Amino acid sequence: MSHQTDPPTSNERVEAQYEEYLMPIWKNLNVPIKRASGCTVEDFEGNEYLDVFSGISVTNAGHNNEAVVDAAKEQLDEFVHGCTYVHPNQPAAELGEKLAEVTPGDLQKTFFCNSGTEAVEGAIKLARKYTGSKEVLALEMSFHGRTLGSLALTGNKSYKSEMAPTINDVSHVAPPYAYRCQMCDGGPCSCACAEDVEHVIDTHTADDLAAVVVEPVMGEGGIIVPPEGWLSRVKEIAHDHGALLIVDEVQAGYGRTGELWASDHFDVVPDIMPQAKGIANGLPLGAFTASAEVADAFEAGDHLSTFGGNPVACAAALATIEELENGIIDNAREQGAWLHEQLAELEREYDVVGDARGLGLMQGIELVDPQETGRMDVAPAPDPKLAKAVGKQLREDGIVIGVGGFHKNVMRFQPPLTISRDQLERAVEALGAAIEAHREDSGA
Numbered sequence: 001m002s003h004q005t006d007p008p009t010s011n012e013r014v015e016a017q018y019e020e021y022l023m024p025i026w027k028n029l030n031v032p033i034k035r036a037s038g039c040t041v042e043d044f045e046g047n048e049y050l051d052v053f054s055g056i057s058v059t060n061a062g063h064n065n066e067a068v069v070d071a072a073k074e075q076l077d078e079f080v081h082g083c084t085y086v087h088p089n090q091p092a093a094e095l096g097e098k099l100a101e102v103t104p105g106d107l108q109k110t111f112f113c114n115s116g117t118e119a120v121e122g123a124i125k126l127a128r129k130y131t132g133s134k135e136v137l138a139l140e141m142s143f144h145g146r147t148l149g150s151l152a153l154t155g156n157k158s159y160k161s162e163m164a165p166t167i168n169d170v171s172h173v174a175p176p177y178a179y180r181c182q183m184c185d186g187g188p189c190s191c192a193c194a195e196d197v198e199h200v201i202d203t204h205t206a207d208d209l210a211a212v213v214v215e216p217v218m219g220e221g222g223i224i225v226p227p228e229g230w231l232s233r234v235k236e237i238a239h240d241h242g243a244l245l246i247v248d249e250v251q252a253g254y255g256r257t258g259e260l261w262a263s264d265h266f267d268v269v270p271d272i273m274p275q276a277k278g279i280a281n282g283l284p285l286g287a288f289t290a291s292a293e294v295a296d297a298f299e300a301g302d303h304l305s306t307f308g309g310n311p312v313a314c315a316a317a318l319a320t321i322e323e324l325e326n327g328i329i330d331n332a333r334e335q336g337a338w339l340h341e342q343l344a345e346l347e348r349e350y351d352v353v354g355d356a357r358g359l360g361l362m363q364g365i366e367l368v369d370p371q372e373t374g375r376m377d378v379a380p381a382p383d384p385k386l387a388k389a390v391g392k393q394l395r396e397d398g399i400v401i402g403v404g405g406f407h408k409n410v411m412r413f414q415p416p417l418t419i420s421r422d423q424l425e426r427a428v429e430a431l432g433a434a435i436e437a438h439r440e441d442s443g444a
């Protein structure tokens with residue numbers, strides 16, 4: 001069919017087509033994208049934006065990273081699809097071997113799927129098969145996806161309304177959220193939130209626990225970094241109850257935090273590790289990796305995916321890991337440390353900046369209304385209105401930043417890990433100016 005009579009593509013046309021032909025999705029960015037390179041995305045009118053959000057933490061090796069694109073093109077010329085359980089393909093085999101090498105501890109065998117949500121659900125199935133138990137624990141304020149299984153784990157009711165019931169046998173425990181901690185009586189952190197896992201197992205479960213699922217740094221919850229010792233204590237409690245620890249590295253993995261895996265910061269080896277997002281720098285791929293002992297609980301046919309392990313996506317993933325290991329993660333560590341300092345400076349300067357936190361290039365600031373006390377008086381009330389205004393201002397200034405968090409008041413910096421100091425300086429300066437401009441007209 002000829003499209004010769006169609007009007008030329010424009011921002012307006014893409015937006016109108018979305019409105020008319022795609023099911024409603026959250027339109028929070030509003031930057032139709034024509035092309036992208038490095039940390040820059042361009043719309044159909046030639047406007048360029050500095051991207052400090054990476055399509056939610058995906059293009060870690062930079063938009064259209066040449067080595068990744070070349071690897072995908074090379075595989076496209078060979079074949080596009082074979083279905084990994086009909087025709088084993090070499091890129092999937094190589095990627096499996098590579099992941100055994102680069103994942104923590106004894107993690108060795110991987111299952112490939114297409115997204116983060118599938119990776120999490122596959123991990124739950126594997127944990128159930130291995131342990132012979134059914135129940136799962138997840139964190140309040142967590143995010144693990146939106147299909148019915150992963151949605152059940154997601155600890156945020158705003159994603160669930162009117163679409164329940166999800167799977168049952170899921171209980172939620174307190175998140176490791178120091179800024180609004182309600183667990184340590186206002187005193188120094190004693191990791192009481194980790195002990196909550198024990199408490200919830202005792203009070204809510206039927207002693208049939210298959211897994212405890214956590215994000216090593218909570219992304220959608222608002223860039224929440226757990227305290228020292230939390231992750232290892234949670235693993236210990238899970239094991240004491242015969243359950244596995246599933247560490248969801250979908251958002252925090254692939255160099256985002258300045259290490260290949262966020263788990264590396266805490267010296268914890270997950271029992272099962274779901275991955276996606278940054279894995280293939282934008283090509284759709286998900287995975288979960290486990291030790292041989294755990295992985296071999298699956299018998300052939302227990303879990304399958306038609307597209308999972310697609311050779312083009314796997315070839316892109318191999319090139320992505322090589323790129324990340326070749327200096328990009330070092331850059332994430334270095335620029336992330338600098339960025340954190342700048343955000344901490346904003347916290348000192350502005351009383352509407354309640355908390356600056358993060359690891360590597362996964363950084364956020366929580367915007368608050370200093371005149372209002374939040375729930376339980378632990379911190380000033382979140383100010384989602386201010387966050388929205390600041391995000392909009394940055395967009396007008398040509399910068400795409402994330403606005404999110406459980407309370408929708410967190411400005412999220414998750415740029416391509418290739419970002420330069422100059423680009424970050426520009427973003428931080430614009431953020432400070434936007435806060436200065438909008439802090440008076442905000443209010444939760």
Ligand SMILES: Cc1ncc(COP(=O)(O)O)c(C=O)c1O
Pocket residue numbers: 056115116117118120143144145146215219220248249250251252276277
């Ligand atoms: C930690 C975490 N797990 C799972 C998911 C779901 O991934 P996907 O959107 O690829 O299904 C996300 C998405 O944001 C995530 O942040």
